[in-house]
Amino acid sequence: MSDQLLSPTNIAELASVSRPVVSNWRRRYDDFPEPVGGTDSRPLFSRDEIISWLTARDYTVTTDTVTEIWASLNVLRGVMEVDEAEILILLLFGIRQYLPDEFDEIASAPVDGRLPLLAAAEAELRGLYPIDERNRAALRLDLADLLEDVSPAAITPLLTAIGSAAVGRIAEYADEIIGRFSRSDRFGNVHGSVEAGSSALLAALVRDVEGTVYDPASGIADALLQVSAHHRATSLVGSEISPRALTIACLRTMLSGVNVSFTLGDVLAEDPVPGLKADAIIAEPPLALRIDPTEMLADPRYSHGISSSLGSELLWIQHALAHLAPEGRAYILTSHTVLRRGRNEQDIRASLLTAGCVEAIVSLPSRTLTYTATAPALWVLRNPGPADPVLLIDAREVTDPQNVIPSWLGGDRIDAPHARVDITALLAAGSDLTPAPWTGVRDVDPAAIRAAAIDSTAALSAIIGEMAASPLTPLGLDGLPEPQITTVGKLLEMKVVERVPSRMGQAPEKDDPCVIHAKHLRDQSLPPQCENPTLNSPEETEPGDVLLSTIHGTHAMVDWDGDHRVSLSVEHLRVTDRSALAPDYLALALTGAWNERFRVDSTLSRIRLQDMEIPLIPLADQERVAALLTRIRDIQAQASRLIRLGDNARAGILDAVRHHVSL
The missing domain is CATH 3.40.50.150 (Vaccinia Virus protein VP39)
Incomplete structure (x- = not known):
């Protein structure tokens, strides 16, 4: 049995499916392998068990060297820092290419005997660095310190994966790995x-x-x-x-x-x-x-x-x-x-x-x-x-x-x-x-100005037609039971909802493209998903998590795809009992006008999460309300698009007038 562990993202890569598909498998199939490591929010699975499960269901298992190396880092999560893991991988790549005999000796040595061999190989490889002797000494890696908290057996999957890499493609593999680290580390x-x-x-x-x-x-x-x-x-x-x-x-x-x-x-x-x-x-x-x-x-x-x-x-x-x-x-x-x-x-x-x-x-x-x-x-x-x-x-x-x-x-x-x-x-x-x-003003293309004005006007006319053809259906909410008024604080105490903390209380990097900020909630549009999980296992979102911002207005939405990071300005909630509370209903109820009375005026006007009230009704009724309000939100989105297209048509016509272009 291999020692390699797979995250849900690794499983998705292995089966050539999206991450949400893996989440659905875990919910739908009782025989899906149980986690063998990690945490509840970041589970890790046995690679052998996953491959057996996929093969039994006729899924094509796709493997490649970079994916294998990246997955081999799962056992190091929470043990090594990202930069330490990156250096370790590149060092092993270098030893594999320049000192192949030493690499084989390290890989085959008893796990407790690897450190001295690795340190000796690092020193020999460092002697080849294209730098003067004084600076070369400054680049020495203290491997004892680097691997201090790492189990001696934990790097076995990494050695195995790198040992199977084609020597002629090691530079290519190294760059792909660095690219993955770059996307998850500023x-x-x-x-x-x-x-x-x-x-x-x-x-x-x-x-x-x-x-x-x-x-x-x-x-x-x-x-x-x-x-x-x-x-x-x-x-x-x-x-x-x-x-x-x-x-x-x-x-x-x-x-x-x-x-x-x-x-x-x-x-x-x-x-x-x-x-x-x-x-x-x-x-x-x-x-x-x-x-x-x-x-x-x-x-x-x-x-x-x-x-x-x-x-x-x-x-x-x-x-x-x-x-x-x-x-x-x-x-x-x-x-x-x-x-x-x-x-x-x-x-x-x-x-x-x-x-x-x-x-x-x-x-x-x-x-x-x-x-x-x-x-x-x-x-x-x-x-x-x-x-x-x-x-x-x-x-x-x-x-x-x-x-x-x-x-x-x-x-x-x-x-x-x-x-x-x-x-x-x-x-x-x-x-x-x-x-x-x-x-100054750039030379203009009259044909392009004419086309822009005509196209934007046509698009404006089209959306007006779309909205007229799809009116809002009758409300259909007769017979709703009287709600039980509760608070988010009580839902947290009852463990119906949990509050997911940000990673170690630190803000994700400002320019990280997959971080959810308050502006995304205002626009009801989430950023792209994170391409790779980080080694330090930050609390990234899971499918169905609810995001909330109460700074200068209350905005909430559900992240149905997961794999995002969350800024400190956004509350990150997870519904743990979906038989009692639907995530989309929670997100909508949080924005109820009644919660504005809890707003505290300060430099950053906001509402204390625990005070916010949720009118609880049966799950089936929650779904009816959520469906109706989602339809209204879609109409609002169409209206926003109508305004945007109107602005485009207006600008196009003004450009035509400014540059004397006939329409």
């Missing part, structure tokens, strides 16, 4: 994600460079690996402040067979490559990183000036300029704030403009960076020279920046609002380099 995004769009853009910008490419904020080396895929650069150099990110970068580049020279350290505080001159420099540095400017006053790299403690982005720009070869170019991503913020930063921008160092600024689309929705800006920099006009491009509406922006900067026709602005005009405007104010 760290992976801040320090780079696998095949990120921002990395693809930076790599595309230097795809024809045949010399040295330097990334001073290389993270997990995603941009440098994408540069290497173009097979033109002769030398790749990276610097990184995080030992963990640099360890991942070393292992990724080694597994991929790409030669990169890395340095470890705080680039802004001390130049790690003082003699380097690069033909191209790319960087996606952290935004708004706090610094101590007093420690940098004597640094010759920052000749254009040092601003406030939040002015790190302009220091990255100056660091790049200090390392450009004579004909080199630097491509740096920053926030838009840096383009226009006043005081000291205005003076630095003016100095850069006067020196002729700014060749172009491009506003990029939101979500270009994986860890924030904030739209970044791309700086194109050159060595000091004539102060030629600066090319400003507003590419916020571009869907494929990595495919078009390099050619635009190379001289091709620019299909986005743009302008070449003289230095004197920019200086007179406070050195504001934000493209939008300078690029």
Whole structure:
């Protein structure tokens, strides 16, 4: 029997079905395997038992190496941190590829004898890291500490899964695993994600460079690996402040067979490559990183000036300029704030403009960076020279920046609002380099304006017809019994409902796309499900959980699919006795106007959950009421769509008038 345990998500992947289907199996079939581990909210099942159950019902069992490796981590949930598990997997991948005999020895050794063998293999593998000896020592992994709380047998499934991986595809498997970690852990995004769009853009910008490419904020080396895929650069150099990110970068580049020279350290505080001159420099540095400017006053790299403690982005720009070869170019991503913020930063921008160092600024689309929705800006920099006009491009509406922006900067026709602005005009405007104010109104397509006006008007007419054709049926609620008025507090005491706490009292990451916020409840539209469960077993939603927000209005809805995370501003309730209370009825009753009398006026006006009243009626009557109110909610959604389409039709007609387009 294997030691591998499967979560419901793993089972869904194995059977090629959705997660809710697995939940239905558990409810419908008495012979569905019982959990053998985990918790009530995060059960784990025996892989062998699940496969036997699926096979007996003629389901096709789909297995792949990445899924097997990911599932093997289930036994480590709550024992290892996410970053520790990620490092462990990459380390084992590296040993498997570079030290195959040592890997086999570790895998076949008695479980109590593995740690010394693993430590010896880590030291030998670290000797191959593409970094100098001093920094290499700083990347040492303390495996005794890493595995302190891990049962010696717990890594057996992981060793088995990695041992079965095809050696020629280990780099591919490693990147897929890192991608899964990145989607469930903000760290992976801040320090780079696998095949990120921002990395693809930076790599595309230097795809024809045949010399040295330097990334001073290389993270997990995603941009440098994408540069290497173009097979033109002769030398790749990276610097990184995080030992963990640099360890991942070393292992990724080694597994991929790409030669990169890395340095470890705080680039802004001390130049790690003082003699380097690069033909191209790319960087996606952290935004708004706090610094101590007093420690940098004597640094010759920052000749254009040092601003406030939040002015790190302009220091990255100056660091790049200090390392450009004579004909080199630097491509740096920053926030838009840096383009226009006043005081000291205005003076630095003016100095850069006067020196002729700014060749172009491009506003990029939101979500270009994986860890924030904030739209970044791309700086194109050159060595000091004539102060030629600066090319400003507003590419916020571009869907494929990595495919078009390099050619635009190379001289091709620019299909986005743009302008070449003289230095004197920019200086007179406070050195504001934000493209939008300078690029004006974009050329319009009369045919597109006409089509938009006609289509939006037709859509408006269609929904008016839909609403007229589906009126609200008679209420049909005669004979409802008198309700028993209870409170959520009493339902909690009776264990009809439970209050699901947020993970360890901590808020999920702000930019995690699968987190339910109050705005989702207001809009009655949930975000996408989480793609992968995290190792620390956060209390993600289960199908049928009720979400509630009482901040500045009361909004509630049922999450019928599950697999979401919940922000601290949202109450997370689970109906544990559905024979007494239907989740959709609870969600609707929570929004009853009678509960407004419990609202407490404060900075955040809200209602105490335990005080909220629920009018209990028999389950069948709950379902009748819920069906009627759901129909009314659908009509409200149609009305909202009607308003939106009316706005579109209005805007389309005004555009036609503005641009003299005949309708």
